[in-house]
Amino acid sequence: MNWLRSFLDKIKPNFEKGGKLYFLHSTFEAFEVFFFVPNKVTEKGSHIRDYVDLKRLMTHVLIALAPIVLFGMFNVGLQHFRLQLGLDVDAWGQVVKEIGFWRIFWYGFLHILPIIVVSYVSGLAVEFASAQIRHHQVNEGFLVTGMLIALIVPPTIPLWMLSVATIFAVIFGKEVFGGTGMNFLNPALLTRAFLFFAYPASMSGDAIWVASKGLDVISGPTPLALAAQNQFVQAPSLLTMSLGFIPGSIGETSKILIILAAIYLIFTGVANLRVMISALVGAAAMGIIFNLWGANEYMQIPFYYHFFIGGFLFGAIFMATDPVTSAQTPTGKIYYGLLIGIFCVLIRVVNPAYPEGAMLAILLMNVFAPLIDHLVVQQNINRRKKRALLSQTIKS
Amino acid sequence: MKEHFKIKKGLDIPLEGVAPLKDLPNISSDKYAILPPDFRLLTPRLLVQEGDDILAGEPIIQNKLNENIFITSPISGKVTAIIRGEKRILKQIIITPKFPQEYKIFNIPTTLDRDNIIKLLLESGLWVNIKQRPYGIIANPSDTPKAIYISAFDSSPLAPDPDYLIKGEEKNFQKGIDIIKKLTSGPIYLNISSSRNKSDFYKNIKNVELHYFEGPHPVGNVSVQISRISPINKGDIYWYLYPQDVIFIGRLFQNGKLDLHRKIVLTGSELTDRGYITTLPGISMQALLNNRLKQNNVRVISGNALTGTNAGLDGFLSYYDNQITVIPEGNYYDFFGWVAPKFTKYSPSRMIMNWLIRSKKKKYVLDTNMHGEERPFVLSDQYDKYFPFDIYPVYLLKAILSENIEQMENLGIYEIVEEDFALPEYACVSKINLQEIVRKGIDLMIKETT
Numbered sequence: 149m150n151w152l153r154s155f156l157d158k159i160k161p162n163f164e165k166g167g168k169l170y171f172l173h174s175t176f177e178a179f180e181v182f183f184f185v186p187n188k189v190t191e192k193g194s195h196i197r198d199y200v201d202l203k204r205l206m207t208h209v210l211i212a213l214a215p216i217v218l219f220g221m222f223n224v225g226l227q228h229f230r231l232q233l234g235l236d237v238d239a240w241g242q243v244v245k246e247i248g249f250w251r252i253f254w255y256g257f258l259h260i261l262p263i264i265v266v267s268y269v270s271g272l273a274v275e276f277a278s279a280q281i282r283h284h285q286v287n288e289g290f291l292v293t294g295m296l297i298a299l300i301v302p303p304t305i306p307l308w309m310l311s312v313a314t315i316f317a318v319i320f321g322k323e324v325f326g327g328t329g330m331n332f333l334n335p336a337l338l339t340r341a342f343l344f345f346a347y348p349a350s351m352s353g354d355a356i357w358v359a360s361k362g363l364d365v366i367s368g369p370t371p372l373a374l375a376a377q378n379q380f381v382q383a384p385s386l387l388t389m390s391l392g393f394i395p396g397s398i399g400e401t402s403k404i405l406i407i408l409a410a411i412y413l414i415f416t417g418v419a420n421l422r423v424m425i426s427a428l429v430g431a432a433a434m435g436i437i438f439n440l441w442g443a444n445e446y447m448q449i450p451f452y453y454h455f456f457i458g459g460f461l462f463g464a465i466f467m468a469t470d471p472v473t474s475a476q477t478p479t480g481k482i483y484y485g486l487l488i489g490i491f492c493v494l495i496r497v498v499n500p501a502y503p504e505g506a507m508l509a510i511l512l513m514n515v516f517a518p519l520i521d522h523l524v525v526q527q528n529i530n531r532r533k534k535r536a537l538l539s540q541t542i543k544s
Numbered sequence: 545m546k547e548h549f550k551i552k553k554g555l556d557i558p559l560e561g562v563a564p565l566k567d568l569p570n571i572s573s574d575k576y577a578i579l580p581p582d583f584r585l586l587t588p589r590l591l592v593q594e595g596d597d598i599l600a601g602e603p604i605i606q607n608k609l610n611e612n613i614f615i616t617s618p619i620s621g622k623v624t625a626i627i628r629g630e631k632r633i634l635k636q637i638i639i640t641p642k643f644p645q646e647y648k649i650f651n652i653p654t655t656l657d658r659d660n661i662i663k664l665l666l667e668s669g670l671w672v673n674i675k676q677r678p679y680g681i682i683a684n685p686s687d688t689p690k691a692i693y694i695s696a697f698d699s700s701p702l703a704p705d706p707d708y709l710i711k712g713e714e715k716n717f718q719k720g721i722d723i724i725k726k727l728t729s730g731p732i733y734l735n736i737s738s739s740r741n742k743s744d745f746y747k748n749i750k751n752v753e754l755h756y757f758e759g760p761h762p763v764g765n766v767s768v769q770i771s772r773i774s775p776i777n778k779g780d781i782y783w784y785l786y787p788q789d790v791i792f793i794g795r796l797f798q799n800g801k802l803d804l805h806r807k808i809v810l811t812g813s814e815l816t817d818r819g820y821i822t823t824l825p826g827i828s829m830q831a832l833l834n835n836r837l838k839q840n841n842v843r844v845i846s847g848n849a850l851t852g853t854n855a856g857l858d859g860f861l862s863y864y865d866n867q868i869t870v871i872p873e874g875n876y877y878d879f880f881g882w883v884a885p886k887f888t889k890y891s892p893s894r895m896i897m898n899w900l901i902r903s904k905k906k907k908y909v910l911d912t913n914m915h916g917e918e919r920p921f922v923l924s925d926q927y928d929k930y931f932p933f934d935i936y937p938v939y940l941l942k943a944i945l946s947e948n949i950e951q952m953e954n955l956g957i958y959e960i961v962e963e964d965f966a967l968p969e970y971a972c973v974s975k976i977n978l979q980e981i982v983r984k985g986i987d988l989m990i991k992e993t994t
Contacts, residue, residue: 153877181917185881189874189912193979194850194969195843196557196701196871199891201916202973203882205923208895283915329920345551416894420925429590471923477936478928525939529954536777 156180171275174279178286193278206291206355208418213466214410217260217404220398222249224303225256227358227395237384240393257302259359260398266293266307270314271335278323289335289472290318296466298338300459300507301343302356309350313342333514334473337507344507352503353433357395370395372458376496376503381452389456400459410465419469422478423485427464430489431455438497445495457495460492463506468513475517477524484520488513549772551759553932554965555892558700558847560871560907563809563818565708570822573831576619577860578604578637582853583615583672584681585990588634596623598771601648601668601802605636612685615863616669618824620646627889636860639826647801650804656797665793668802672863673789674724677782679986680961691730691774693784694752697740699764700848700966704809706736707743708820712790714745717787723797724790726749728783735769757837761850762932767964771933774960788866808861812849812870813909814842814929830853832868843912845869850966851979853906854923872911882916892971930967933959937968940979944985949992952985961986 162169163176180186181203226240229247244252270291279286297314317339322331323490344351354369371383372395384394392402400406435451442448451489455461468474468488475484488509495505502508550913580588587608592598600620607613621641629635650668653660665671673794676683683689697706710717725732734752746754755773757763764785770776786791795803807820810832817836827843837857845852846862849869853862861868878884885897890908927937935956943951962979969978 153879181878181882183876185913185915187875187877188914188917189843191854191977192964193977195845195852195854195869195912196559196849196910196970197915197975198893198971198973199881199889199912199915200893200895200971200973201882201975202919203916204895205973207883250785287919289922327920329922391851419897450564468565469927476925476938478925481925525936525955528934528936529955531934532777532954532956535775536779539780541778 149261165238201421202288206288209292212412218401219402221256221260225252229295264298270311287328297339303359304356314337422481423469426482426485427489430486434490434493460506472502480520480524546758551763554760556760557701560813561907563811566819568821573828575824575828576639582863599648609705650800678958689783692732696736702811713791716791720790720794723817773933808866812837816869841873851963874911927968938968
């Protein structure tokens with residue numbers, strides 16, 4: 149790769165201070181460090197540094213997301229053809245048999261690719277521009293956010309809306325606070341929340357969850373919507389739901405792949421186990437409380453169904469664990485996760501206006517995470533003060 | 545009282561280049577240097593001029609802030625150069641040695657009480673070997689510490705074997721302990737590790753409380769040991785020394801000479817010939833490493849790879865160090881290095897693919913490349929694995945960055961020093977220079993509270 153290196157070295161002076169293309173220096177740097185980890189050596193502190201940097205970390209999240217993206221493409225195609233054939237959700241096997249795997253996948257691929265591209269282009273444009281304005285380096289943060297945004301929107305989302313929402317979320321959710329690492333709301337969820345409140349017609353109802361363009365039929369409701377309408381008896385089987393052959397946001401349907409991704413993230417040490425587990429525990433606990441209460445049909449749905457319907461599992465694994473917006477202290481992470489689980493189920497069951505509680509629960513806890521941390525850190529401070537007091541009384 | 549403490553958090557980096565337990569032939573250099581930057585927060589007043597003849601033990605530098613504290617020459621000879629840096633900061637005082645060595649003879653007081661001991665330690669220059677917590681700076685002779693800590697082992701990468709360093713100096717060690725025992729009203733905590741300190745010698749030392757520490761680095765750091773035995777509260781002062789300092793004190797009070805000869809260890813992957821050598825601080829790296837380097841693109845570190853000083857091949861051994869580490873410089877471009885699987889490289893995380901084939905015995909060559917660029921704090925829990933304290937590291941660092949003195953105090957700045965952040969710094973995904981931040985925080989605390 150010496151030719152590339154010497155090419156970069158040759159054009160580099162143009163982008164340095166005083167060069168003709170100085171206004172593009174952040175962009176040049178972003179591409180240079182994309183190809184080559186710089187030759188910068190340690191100057192202060194530890195002489196040796198680990199191989200892991202933020203780019204590698206983000207890459208692992210993308211690796212974990214890859215199967216989910218591919219499955220999302222397949223499922224979008226599957227739901228489309230299922231509707232065309234007028235079949236039931238559980239009849240996915242028949243759809244595959246009649247249409248063929250590759251045709252289904254190709255349909256979904258063509259449908260999803262523009263969504264991913266628009267999400268990345270809109271967000272990265274903002275990232276590059278703000279890096280340039282602030283004379284910062286372009287940050288890796290959006291690599292994951294861009295993919296997450298594509299995975300948590302309905303497949304029928306109009307591209308211009310997606311673009312507007314992404315730009316809004318990156319500017320007002322992240323850049324105004326100082327960029328990656330400084331934001332307190334998860335930018336991907338903020339995108340979704342923006343869409344949800346600004347364009348409710350494109351984000352809720354039964355019609356949006358299946359790419360039904362060119363078809364006369366209206367898609368069926370998601371299992372989540374069925375539950376909210378107290379018609380959960382019509383929901384697909386647990387197997388179909390865990391495999392993910394159901395209508396829904398692009399990436400949220402396959403619970404098995406999400407769990408595999410979670411295992412991968414924990415194994416590589418990228419994501420935090422505490423948040424995931426405590427979110428699941430919180431949701432289960434709230435579900436059990438509702439089961440015992442049993443005042444309406446929704447409350448009577450066995451608590452573990454909450455893991456299989458809607459975007460809770462995806463949110464708990466990929467959104468709640470976002471290291472920047474989650475609680476920072478180990479103890480705080482447990483409370484943070486528990487409350488996400490509790491609020492998610494609470495919003496789902498009690499508030500029929502918001503069928504999906506995960507998004508709001510996580511955003512809400514994003515806001516409260518600093519408070520949780522403050523309380524945990526304060527305990528540490530009090531412990532220290534108490535110790536000092538104790539040693540003084542022993543002395544005197 | 546004998547206690548065992550087990551530390552779980554931490555990491556022993558399997559660095560290539562451990563030195564075998566053998567002595568290399570003695571070397572003398574034509575150049576030794578006293579390096580005032582070795583002495584944290586000491587404002588030097590130079591007491592010698594170029595051309596002066598000096599004996600080992602004669603004062604070279606006086607501390608302007610506390611005029612009782614001197615740095616004395618470890619070697620006899622002629623002052624041949626005084627090198628200053630920017631803003632005339634004193635950087636090096638070069639001494640060309642004269643052999644055989646001539647020592648200034650100090651009068652050992654007949655009654656060894658606290659005042660006499662401190663007086664002799666100050667006069668001989670050995671006082672600078674006694675440091676204090678909080679802050680890890682040279683102790684103040686007018687304080688009385690609650691206790692004195694001695695970590696009898698070093699857990700950092702490629703650290704010297706503690707038993708080998710002390711071999712033959714057992715008497716001086718005991719003598720040193722007896723002397724410093726008079727400096728404190730409390731106990732002397734001698735902390736050993738049964739996996740590293742194999743000799744029975746420690747068990748027979750009198751006047752100390754023996755404690756056992758096991759676990760990965762940073763278990764040998766004094767901060768870790770203090771945090772387990774008697775955590776520092778605001779206002780507490782502890783003093784600490786390393787075994788070699790105790791030996792120097794023992795020698796001084798045995799024979800009235802400042803004899804700073806010590807065993808140092810030459811380590812690191814880029815040396816052809818590793819081992820132990822007896823020498824004085826300030827010896828030139830040229831003399832030590834001549835004909836021992838595998839290649840020239842190397843980093844010569846006085847100290848260990850995590851906390852040492854970048855001395856350079858034309859530099860000198862720092863005053864406090866007993867280790868030299870030579871590792872390759874990392875000034876290369878790594879093509880797609882951030883995504884390459886790196887089967888053959890070491891990382892404690894599973895984010896590179898080496899975990900697939902790693903064996904516990906395998907050692908790795910690590911270079912000085914940053915392996916990435918600096919970013920804001922992103923991962924909130926990455927430091928916890930390597931930070932065995934009841935402290936929230938990111939919160940403390942942020943308090944330092946915002947110069948919030950009260951919050952720094954609340955969050956435990958008294959309990960740590962720079963070296964405790966070395967492992968988190970090694971592992972930091974955002975490539976932030978944590979030790980530098982902590983250093984600034986400590987400077988600020990000292991400035992604001994005294």
